[in-house]
Amino acid sequence: MKFCSNCGDPVVRRIPPGDNLPRYVCDACSTIHYQNPRMVVGCIPEWEGRILLCRRAIEPRHGYWTLPAGFMENEETLAQAALRETLEEANARVELHDVYSVLSVPHVSQVHVFYRARLLDLDFRPGAESLEVRLFEEAEVPWDQLAFRTVTTTLRRYYADRRNGGFRLHTEDIR
Amino acid sequence: MKFCSNCGDPVVRRIPPGDNLPRYVCDACSTIHYQNPRMVVGCIPEWEGRILLCRRAIEPRHGYWTLPAGFMENEETLAQAALRETLEEANARVELHDVYSVLSVPHVSQVHVFYRARLLDLDFRPGAESLEVRLFEEAEVPWDQLAFRTVTTTLRRYYADRRNGGFRLHTEDIR
Numbered sequence: 558m559k560f561c562s563n564c565g566d567p568v569v570r571r572i573p574p575g576d577n578l579p580r581y582v583c584d585a586c587s588t589i590h591y592q593n594p595r596m597v598v599g600c601i602p603e604w605e606g607r608i609l610l611c612r613r614a615i616e617p618r619h620g621y622w623t624l625p626a627g628f629m630e631n632e633e634t635l636a637q638a639a640l641r642e643t644l645e646e647a648n649a650r651v652e653l654h655d656v657y658s659v660l661s662v663p664h665v666s667q668v669h670v671f672y673r674a675r676l677l678d679l680d681f682r683p684g685a686e687s688l689e690v691r692l693f694e695e696a697e698v699p700w701d702q703l704a705f706r707t708v709t710t711t712l713r714r715y716y717a718d719r720r721n722g723g724f725r726l727h728t729e730d731i732r
Numbered sequence: 733m734k735f736c737s738n739c740g741d742p743v744v745r746r747i748p749p750g751d752n753l754p755r756y757v758c759d760a761c762s763t764i765h766y767q768n769p770r771m772v773v774g775c776i777p778e779w780e781g782r783i784l785l786c787r788r789a790i791e792p793r794h795g796y797w798t799l800p801a802g803f804m805e806n807e808e809t810l811a812q813a814a815l816r817e818t819l820e821e822a823n824a825r826v827e828l829h830d831v832y833s834v835l836s837v838p839h840v841s842q843v844h845v846f847y848r849a850r851l852l853d854l855d856f857r858p859g860a861e862s863l864e865v866r867l868f869e870e871a872e873v874p875w876d877q878l879a880f881r882t883v884t885t886t887l888r889r890y891y892a893d894r895r896n897g898g899f900r901l902h903t904e905d906i907r
Contacts, residue, residue: 558737562756562765565735565742575860578805581737590737593770594804596843629769630753634836634905635843656903659831659845661809668771668810670834685750726901728831730809 563588594666597707598638599626600674601715602651607692608712609676611646613704614688621704624671624711625649627686639672647690649681658711658727669707669731673715673724706731738763769841772882773813774801775849776890777826782867783887784851786821788879789863796879799846799886800824802861814847822865824856833886833902844882844906848890848899881906 561568561583568581573589581590601624602609610622627642629635636653643649651674660669676692683690693699695716703709710729718724736743736758743756748764756765776799777784785797802817804810811828818824826849835844851867858865868874870891878884885904893899 560735560737560740562733562735562737562743565740567740568737591803592806594806594808595768596771628766629843631767631769631841632838633769633841634838635834635903636836636905637838656834656901659810659834661811663807663809663812666806666808668804726831728810730811 558590558592561586561588562590592666594668596629596635596638597626597667597669598629598635598672599624599642599670600639600651600653600672601657601711602643602647602649602674602676604676604679604692607694608698608715609647609649609681609690609692610698611683611687612689613686614683615686618704620688621702622699622708623704624708626669626671626708635670636672639670639674643674644684646684646687647681648684649690650677651675652677655724656726657724658707658714658729660707660710660728661730662707663730664732669705669711671707671711733765733767736761736763737765767841769843771804771810771813772801772842772844773804773810773847774799774817774845775814775826775828775847776832776886777818777822777824777849777851779851779854779867782869783873783890784822784824784856784865784867785873786858786862787864788861789858790861793879795863796877797874797883798879799883801844801846801883810845811847814845814849818849819859821859821862822856823859824865825852826850827852830899831901832899833882833889833904835882835885835903836905837882838905839907844880844886846882846886
């Protein structure tokens with residue numbers, strides 16, 4: 558951030574009175590520009606034990622596999638974001654179950670949230686941001702070609718919980 | 733947003749190619765300015781059955797009671813945000829348990845997250861953003877003077893779960 562989005566004057570970075578962190582501040586119009594973490598929301602679509610993954614057609618991690626997920630939009634709920642991203646990336650319709658993982662990724666200022674989900678039909682196909690979409694048995698998951706550590710963590714916990722007969726919420730930090 | 737924070741030129745609002753939502757776009761430097769929901773993170777500090785609430789010294793909802801919570805900062809984890817806000821608003825030290833509620837508030841583009849927590853000592857006092865901090869028995873909770881519906885929902889679920897002998901994650905939308 559170099560310029561004030563409210564008045565167009567240059568901003569400076571300093572700690573405002575009463576605050577304890579540096580912010581981008583505009584001395585012309587007195588606006589303080591706070592910056593906050595973003596949420597990435599998606600799901601784990603399951604069909605008869607297999608899980609749907611998407612191969613990314615965009616950077617970062619072009620060509621790597623991911624669970625359907627993406628940035629939550631303003632005026633959306635978490636569930637709406639998960640359903641929208643699954644539709645956009647895989648043209649797939651799911652029924653959402655509980656929130657399964659809530660993962661803080663502080664080095665990129667993100668929080669990733671994945672729901673458990675039941676894939677409703679097999680009529681899926683790659684969206685504009687995917688090269689390929691397919692169902693994987695656990696033994697087929699391309700662990701060394703997964704796009705993000707939050708996806709790896711979520712899938713590892715998911716398969717472990719499924720073997721142990723019960724799903725529970727996983728809240729972890731990815732550093 | 734009226735001006736580009738990258739180059740200072742005026743922005744326009746329109747749907748970029750390949751997108752399906754209007755964004756603030758700068759035609760001078762081609763930056764697309766995405767805007768995303770913010771997270772509010774806090775906890776439910778319990779001491780021998782009583783719960784710590786803070787009376788707000790700031791707007792919005794000046795004078796109303798809330799659980800300690802606030803906006804998550806960049807480069808923070810959810811747990812760090814909950815601990816920091818509890819310290820800032822109530823000078824209170826807690827041990828966090830599980831995430832208890834994850835509430836979407838789409839009309840203000842926020843997601844509120846509350847942890848269950850154990851207050852570690854009684855050496856708390858109001859921070860700069862609180863008028864008063866005290867412990868409440870369930871029967872004493874000022875339900876008609878709570879600051880936010882996410883706080884009301886979280887406390888109602890909490891007391892119901894506690895009566896029923898088990899806490900579980902609550903994911904809800906507040907509309």
